[in-house]
Amino acid sequence: MTAEIPSSLPLRERKKRRTRQTLVTTALERFGAHGFDGVTLDGLCEEAEVSKRTFFRYFDSKEDVAMAPTQDLWTTFLDVLDTAPEDGPEARRPLLAVLADRLAEAIARMPADGWPERALASRRLAARTPSMDAHGLAFCDRTTRAALLVLDRRFALDGPGTLRARLALDMLVSAFHQALEAWVAQPAGHTAEDLSRRLRAVAAELPHAVTATAAPRP
Numbered sequence: 543m544t545a546e547i548p549s550s551l552p553l554r555e556r557k558k559r560r561t562r563q564t565l566v567t568t569a570l571e572r573f574g575a576h577g578f579d580g581v582t583l584d585g586l587c588e589e590a591e592v593s594k595r596t597f598f599r600y601f602d603s604k605e606d607v608a609m610a611p612t613q614d615l616w617t618t619f620l621d622v623l624d625t626a627p628e629d630g631p632e633a634r635r636p637l638l639a640v641l642a643d644r645l646a647e648a649i650a651r652m653p654a655d656g657w658p659e660r661a662l663a664s665r666r667l668a669a670r671t672p673s674m675d676a677h678g679l680a681f682c683d684r685t686t687r688a689a690l691l692v693l694d695r696r697f698a699l700d701g702p703g704t705l706r707a708r709l710a711l712d713m714l715v716s717a718f719h720q721a722l723e724a725w726v727a728q729p730a731g732h733t734a735e736d737l738s739r740r741l742r743a744v745a746a747e748l749p750h751a752v753t754a755t756a757a758p759r760p
Contacts, residue, residue, distance in 0.1 A: 605677035642745035
């Protein structure tokens with residue numbers, strides 16, 4: 543589950559990324575073998591050959607390192623949302639379509655040689671670890687708030703707390719979770735490209751879900 547680190551980066555940055563990557567890979571391997579509660583922070587640091595002080599330079603908790611793959615994805619999403627070009631007809635596209643495209647681009651930026659395996663291990667671990675779900679909800683809330691600020695700065699919205707923008711982001715998160723759940727459940731083909739394809743397929747259903755009608759059964 544080791545991803546290649548670009549050699550074009552400065553040496554210091556490569557070392558930092560390598561240390562962080564070692565912590566994530568080691569954590570997911572040990573959690574997978576012994577269970578989340580069966581691995582202590584001391585044991586994890588010993589296995590990764592880093593001090594606890596070094597660990598806390600990168601992560602706040604065991605939950606944080608265990609959820610790093612998907613958290614990295616959403617952090618990249620915020621960057622894409624904040625830096626993608628604004629010019630062109632996209633400015634008048636539906637907000638949901640813009641958000642889905644930005645998230646698909648973030649998925650494409652994940653390391654193809656290591657991220658899918660780490661994301662798969664992380665999600666399977668989360669399915670049986672309640673504390674990871676609680677941690678994920680808190681991270682999701684922070685990310686949504688950050689995304690609202692970006693949307694307010696880059697698009698003509700009424701404010702960072704705009705109801706429609708918040709609902710659009712909530713629908714995007716829901717679509718991603720549906721796509722991720724199906725991606726994790728499939729027997730093979732766990733690639734970033736396939737996750738992106740599933741995301742786009744689910745996102746395409748969101749407008750239909752909003753306008754779907756319900757009639758009582760006979």
